Amino acid sequence: MFDRLLIANRGEIAVRVIRTAKRLGIRTVAVFSDADAAARHVEEADEAVRIGPPPVARSYLDMDAVLAAASACGADAVHPGYGFLSENAEFARRVQAAGMTWVGPDPDHIARMGDKIEARNLMASHGVPVSRGTPRPPGDAAAAQAEAARIGYPLMVKAASGGGGIGMTIIRDAADLGPAFQAARTRAERMFGSPDVLLEQYIEPARHIEVQILGLGDGRVLTLGERDCSIQRRFQKVIEETPAPGISAELRRRMLDVSRRAGEALGYRGAGTLEYLVDPRTEEFVFLEMNTRLQVEHPVTELVTGMDLVEAQLLVAAREDAGLTEPSRRDHAIELRIYAEDPVRMFPSPGRIEQWKEPAGEHIRVDTGYRTGDEVTPHYDPLLAKLCTAAATREAAIESARRAVDDFTVTGIKTNLPLLRRVLDSEAFRSGTFDTKTLETARPR
Structure with missing residues (x-):
């Protein structure tokens, strides 16, 4: 296993990776822009390196700056999180060329899946349905x-x-x-x-359902279940859950089987997600894209499987993954993305957080990079936190999520918490009959 891991990211995902790495006894290195000098991920890492001014092109997307930081601190591995450079094949190759381990899939897989046309053609050649x-x-x-x-x-x-x-x-x-x-x-x-x-x-109405896979070094590909990501705004996810409600056991089996076979045909190693659009009337599904990284919504899979996906990524990268097996699934989990944005117009709402009070309780998980007094800048994605709940049934998970939303206090900036309340209370969501357009009807006007 690695001695020193550089996390080439910021915010909640950097904090998330740091905590697993520390549990495994790995020394962690954060990178930060001037806007993030006092950020939570910088404080929680064992050490931190400045990589530039606030604009992402001059900091978190600056490959030279990130690689220089990794070299300067003596990192022997780099975890990219999600976003930024996580699906940049050139960056992955440069990490490897510098003698460090890339905590992710083969750069060639990143490149091939990053081109949507090549990805759909390749998937079709391996028997994956495409539109x-x-x-x-x-x-x-x-x-x-x-x-x-x-x-x-x-x-x-x-x-x-x-x-x-x-x-x-x-x-x-x-x-x-x-x-x-x-x-x-x-x-x-x-x-x-x-x-x-x-x-x-374009399929409508449509459900957006994805399958989490984990490719191991021995050729096996584990399928860790599906997630429903249909509650979206501007094609970007807001609520995710697993298992996907309202789909048949046969559809679930077909999606998992196709995803496993595709991963095996690629010789895929590491965490990846195959995303599909599903016609709820016919239960036919077609390939949308493959993400060659850890997904934002990975916590719901962790909550129902008990597997730490960041730990699994590190084990695969270190070639210590022989003991990983497909876990059994239990319970139902829901993730709510809390954004610093106007809940009506959905425009970003930067500013200083005056009060930050997270909900607490059994089976409630909050992944975040923010605290009281932190500044939410306009330079980065407005995601503040991921509020996750799990329970024995979907109904109980929804009720837990609803109480947790009421108990989550953020002042000084606007958030989408009122919108999340409306969705959780809506008949479409509670019945499990929603689709990718449901959020439009739940938005306050």
């Missing part, structure tokens, strides 16, 4: 129109190199495709460094 879509990026608006006529409307235009729901647009009519296609290319170039976009059939 109608473009096998290669359309070169111009005319080519996009021809592809759209073949695929049919409604369809989705999305960046080939994007992730996390960023850069997606729904098109319902041919007249809207031309301007949307050009806008998507411009946005993709600006955000991801490549103008390539793809067109894909």
Whole structure:
């Protein structure tokens, strides 16, 4: 196992990785921008290294600065968390070239899954269901129109190199495709460094369900269950839970089986997640994307399996994973993402946290990087915390989550706690009949 681990991230996920590493006896190194000099992850790490000013391009996305910090502190491994450089194949290769262990999958898998078009083509070749879509990026608006006529409307235009729901647009009519296609290319170039976009059939109503896998060094791929991520705003997740409600045992079996076979065909090592769109009327599912990293929503899987996924990542990276087996699942778990944002317009709400009081109790878990007095800056994602609850039944988990939301106090900034209350109280959510559009109906107007 490693002696010194650098966490190339910030906030709650950095704190999360630090705590598992310390439990395993690994010395931890945090990195920080000037905006995070007094942050919680900096305080909890054994040591910390400044990597630049607040803008992400000059700090957390600056590969040279992060690698220099790792070298200076003598780190023998790097954990990227999620976001930032976690799915950057070049960064993973550079970590390895510097003689350090990359706590993640093979860089080639990162690269192949990071290109959405190559990913869907590769998955299709391994028997994973995919929706109608473009096998290669359309070169111009005319080519996009021809592809759209073949695929049919409604369809989705999305960046080939994007992730996390960023850069997606729904098109319902041919007249809207031309301007949307050009806008998507411009946005993709600006955000991801490549103008390539793809067109894909848009399924509605749809459930967004993903499968957590863990590839081991001996060729085995463990499936750790599915998570429902359908409660979203702007294609980004807000509430996740496991097991997914309202799906049949047969659909669950098929999704887990397909995901395992895909991981084995790739020779995948480490934590990864295959994401799918499910038509709730037919229970047919199609591949959406694969995330080659730890997911934000990994705590719900941990709560129902008892497995520490960060520990599993470290064991796989250190090639000490021979004892890992597929755990049994128990209970039901729900995760609520608490954002520093206006609960109506969903715009970020930076500022100083005047009061921070977390709920407490059995089977309540709060992952966060914030405390009373901390500054929420406009430089980074507005995620404040992940509030997770687990119980023997879904109904009990919802009630526990509802009480925990009421007991969570954050003042000085706006949060989405009122919106989370509305969703938890809604009939659609409680009945398990929600889809990716449900949050729109639960939003206060």
